[in-house]
Amino acid sequence: ATIRRTEPTAGSGDSARRFGTQRVLVEPDAASGVAVMKFKNPPVNSLSLELLTEFIISLEKLENDKTFRGVILTSDCPRVFSAGLDLTEMCGKNPAHYAEYWKAVQELWLRLYLSNLVLIAAINGACPAGGCLISLTCDYRILADNPKYLIGLNETLLGIVAPFWFKDTLVNTIGHRASEQALQLGLLFLPAEALQVGLVDQVVPEDQVLSTALSVMARWMAIPDHARQLTKNMMRKTTVDRLVKQRDADIQNFVSFISRDSIQKSLQMYLEKLKQKKG
Numbered sequence: 001a002t003i004r005r006t007e008p009t010a011g012s013g014d015s016a017r018r019f020g021t022q023r024v025l026v027e028p029d030a031a032s033g034v035a036v037m038k039f040k041n042p043p044v045n046s047l048s049l050e051l052l053t054e055f056i057i058s059l060e061k062l063e064n065d066k067t068f069r070g071v072i073l074t075s076d077c078p079r080v081f082s083a084g085l086d087l088t089e090m091c092g093k094n095p096a097h098y099a100e101y102w103k104a105v106q107e108l109w110l111r112l113y114l115s116n117l118v119l120i121a122a123i124n125g126a127c128p129a130g131g132c133l134i135s136l137t138c139d140y141r142i143l144a145d146n147p148k149y150l151i152g153l154n155e156t157l158l159g160i161v162a163p164f165w166f167k168d169t170l171v172n173t174i175g176h177r178a179s180e181q182a183l184q185l186g187l188l189f190l191p192a193e194a195l196q197v198g199l200v201d202q203v204v205p206e207d208q209v210l211s212t213a214l215s216v217m218a219r220w221m222a223i224p225d226h227a228r229q230l231t232k233n234m235m236r237k238t239t240v241d242r243l244v245k246q247r248d249a250d251i252q253n254f255v256s257f258i259s260r261d262s263i264q265k266s267l268q269m270y271l272e273k274l275k276q277k278k279g
C-alpha cells in the first residue's frame, strides 16, 4: 500500500492536507496535532489483510511524525464502525494464508495497544468482534446513541473463540466477571448497556460523536506526553508482553483452530446467514 497525499480541503491550508491509502483516510490537523483516521473498506470495514496492512502503515506514519500527538479512529462507511475480522480471510484459505493474516491481526493490536499516541475511538456504527477489539485498544471510546450500533466480542456466536489477548483487553476494560459473561454469551451491547458496563466511556447523539472526540482529545493532550505515555505503558505492558512472549505459538494455535473442518463449516454457515439476511 502506498501513502498518497490528497489536496488540502478548501480554505484549510497545509494543516488539513489529507493523506492515506485506499482503505484508510487520514485527515491530519497539524495545528492541533490531531489526526482523524477513517476506515474506508465498504460496505462494512471488514478487517481484510489489505486494510490491516494499510492501517499499520498509516498509524506508523502518524507515530513517526512528531507533529501528531492524538488520533481519532472512526469509520467512513455509514452505519458500521467495523464488522471485525474479514471472515473471507479465515474461510477456504490455506494454513500459510491464515498465519500471514493472524500475524497482521496481532501486529495491529500490538501497535495500537501500546501506542504513544492518544487514541480515541469515535464509534459511529456497529462495532462487533474485531471492530470492538480496535475500540478497546483506544484510551477512550465514544459511541453514537443508535440502537442499531451494537458493540461487543461476539465470537462465540460464530462458533469461534476470542484469543487470550482479546480476552485480556476486555478484562482490562470492564473487569473479569463482566468479561467472562460477555465472552461466553458473545454479548453485543446496546449503547446504554455498553455505557453501563464500561465498554464505552460516553454515548452521544450520532452527529456529536466526532466533536465530542475532539473535545475529549483536547483534555488528554493537556497532560504532558511523557508522563501520560509512561503511565499507559505501566498499565498495559504486562498484557502486551503475554502475547509478545508467545506470538508464534499464538499464530500456530490460530492456524490449527481455524483449519478445523468444524470451524470452517461454522464460518461458512455464518457467512451464508449474513448473505441470506439481505434476501
Ligand SMILES: CCCCCC/C=C/CC(=O)SCCNC(=O)CCNC(=O)[C@H](O)C(C)(C)COP(=O)(O)OP(=O)(O)OC[C@H]1O[C@@H](n2cnc3c(N)ncnc32)[C@H](O)[C@@H]1OP(=O)(O)O
Pocket: 043, 044, 046, 079, 080, 082, 083, 084, 085, 086, 087, 088, 126, 128, 129, 130, 131, 154, 155, 158, 160, 161, 162, 163, 253, 254, 257, 258, 271, 274, 275, 277, 278
Ligand atoms: C484462537 C482462534 C481465534 C479465532 C478468531 C477469533 C476472532 C474473531 C474476531 C472477528 O472479528 S470474527 C468476525 C465477526 N464479525 C461479525 O460477527 C460481524 C458480522 N457482520 C454483521 O453483523 C453485519 O454485517 C453488520 C456489521 C452489523 C452490518 O450489517 P449490514 O446489514 O449493514 O450489512 P450486511 O448486509 O450484514 O453485510 C454487508 C456485506 O458484508 C459482508 N460482511 C459482513 N460482515 C463481514 C465480515 N466480518 N467479514 C466479511 N464479510 C462481512 C456480508 O456478508 C455482506 O456481503 P454481501 O456480499 O454484500 O452479501
